[in-house]
Amino acid sequence: MKVLLIDVNCKYSSTGKIVYDLYSRLNADGHEARIAYGRGDVIDEPGIFKFGIDSETKKHALLARITGKNGCYSPKSTARLIEYIKEFKPDLIHIHELHAYFVNHGQLLEFLKEQQIPVVWTFHCEYMYTGKCGFAYECQQYKSGCGKCPYIHEYVSSFGIDRTAQLLAEKKKSMEGLNLKAIVTPSKWLADKTKETYLYKYNIQVIHNGIDTDGIFYPRPSDVELRNEYGINPDDRLVLAVAPNIMDVRKGGQTVLDLAETMPDTQFVLVGADETKRHSENVQLIARTKNQDELARWYSEADVFIICSKAENFPTTCIEALCCGTPVVGLDECGTKETAPEPYGTFVKVDIAGDSDVKYAATLEALKKAIDSQLARELSAQQIRDFAVSAYDNKVMYNNYLNVYNICS
Known part of the structure; x- marks a missing residue:
């Protein structure tokens, strides 16, 4: 053919x-x-x-x-x-x-x-x-x-x-x-x-x-060098967000930054920014990369992958994270929730477009609770990966x- x-x-x-x-x-x-x-x-x-x-x-x-x-x-x-x-x-x-x-x-x-x-x-x-x-x-x-x-x-x-x-x-x-x-x-x-x-x-x-679950997206061992390179302590809880042009309004980068302000005891890394820089004490911005191995290292190192996009079809970043053994938390928008059914993902059904400050604060609080709830499930990286490989x-x-x-x- x-x-x-x-x-x-x-x-x-x-x-x-x-x-x-x-x-x-x-x-x-x-x-x-x-x-x-x-x-x-x-x-x-x-x-x-x-x-x-x-x-x-x-x-x-x-x-x-x-x-x-x-x-x-x-x-x-x-x-x-x-x-x-x-x-x-x-x-x-x-x-x-x-x-x-x-x-x-x-x-x-x-x-x-x-x-x-x-x-x-x-x-x-x-x-x-x-x-x-x-x-x-x-x-x-x-x-x-x-x-x-x-x-x-x-x-x-x-x-x-x-x-x-x-x-x-x-x-x-x-x-x-x-x-x-x-x-x-x-x-x-x-x-x-x-x-x-x-x-x-x-x-x-x-x-x-x-995606390639064998040659690229698979769980990597704990990466102290990666954390040291960006000033992240080995014991710090790490939340990762990845998207091209992540600070675009549709990709939800600002929501992740606002969430980070409410969680000073947690480190956040956002991949897909215009430049690499330390945004605040607990936020590291990293420029977009075509290096798939580097992405897989970040996915594997993170405790949770977060996605706050206003609209996505079936985001590949979520399935990349799952294949690296990392659970997903995010906004329940469009097809995003389908990538990580329970118990592998936790999603918040809140429309932040045009929300008042009170509703937006409630969204951030719901995301914070979703991270805690997802981690409380204590799924192993292998459990998450086994599901992801069978599906993706x-x-x-x-x-x-x-x-x-x-x-x-």
């Missing part, structure tokens, strides 16, 4: 790692897989093609902000992708993310409709059924066509022009006639939401994200996708 995987990234970021895992396992299993991706460093490996032109991506991002229209530019990059598809002649195309200013949606989907190539599409966010939003939060205007977007300045961002109604109508038109065999979502939360949209008629199923090893993910490919190709 010849499979082409399309994504914004390759090898790096949550979706880029998933795509690379599928590519590697397909080829090892005797199939012929290739990756076409739009952004990031050029990867010099057989069957991996960066079609995105960086200068065109920057122009696309600027035009999207000026005009309010995303996914309508990058004609040269998209033409390169189409030529690559023509040359490869795949039996199946597996699409992941198409936003992030690197491809022309209409141009690509019209070609795929003309060729009637079978498509499997993994939704990692809400983008394909909203006008422009990766996450709709509490907004449900996409059910009636979008317009008057309350999040016009959030990613995918605009300087002020609202084209969301037009963009959603164009997405619906582009999807008509596409040989779309299956829509996959990593979480039940996103599957249920997708079924409430114009895409309800398609085959929608859940396949959890998978990339071999499990691959086999589930292979079943879909075999049915759909």
Whole structure:
């Protein structure tokens, strides 16, 4: 079977790692897989093609902000992708993310409709059924066509022009006639939401994200050197948060900092900041890293992993922590809770968007109690890891996708 995987990234970021895992396992299993991706460093490996032109991506991002229209530019990059598809002649195309200013949606989907190539599409966010939003939060205007977007300045961002109604109508038109065999979502939360949209008629199923649980994400021994490097005492309780752009409002970094102020006897490490610095006596900020081994060391060293994002589909950071033997605590938002069912995770159902100071203080107190409650369970790292490997090893993910490919190709 010849499979082409399309994504914004390759090898790096949550979706880029998933795509690379599928590519590697397909080829090892005797199939012929290739990756076409739009952004990031050029990867010099057989069957991996960066079609995105960086200068065109920057122009696309600027035009999207000026005009309010995303996914309508990058004609040269998209033409390169189409030529690559023509040359490869795949039996199946597996699409992941198409936003992030690197491809022309209409141009690509019209070609795929003309060729009637079978498509499997993994939704990692809400983008394909909203006008422009990766996450709709509490907004449900996409059910009636979008317009008057309350999040016009959030990613995918605009300087002020609202084209969301037009963009959603164009997405619906582009999807008509596409040989779309299956829509996959990593979480039940996103599957249920997708079924409430114009895409309800398609085959929608859940396949959890998978990671490398053997070579990278496994429990490491106590790491005194790591603690010493950042001035953390060996006996201090350690709470870890990891996210790209962790101080972005959606990622909840500020909530973690505010929680740390209420827990002076606990050390907090936030990975994914703009720089590495000691924020306060009990908070260490660390810049984003592509070093997976370093991340695994932090996951293993932490007593608890915390996630305070306002919106996530099925965050890979949670399953990375679990595979390293670390329990999860966080806000019960979107699909996050699905990653760590009890007893491996404790989640607080509080919507902090627009909360009063009193409610926000209650949220912080609930998170503090959740950390204490989770640690009181005294689960061993091996117990947590055993669950995580059975559910989230990339071999499990691959086999589930292979079943879909075999049915759909």
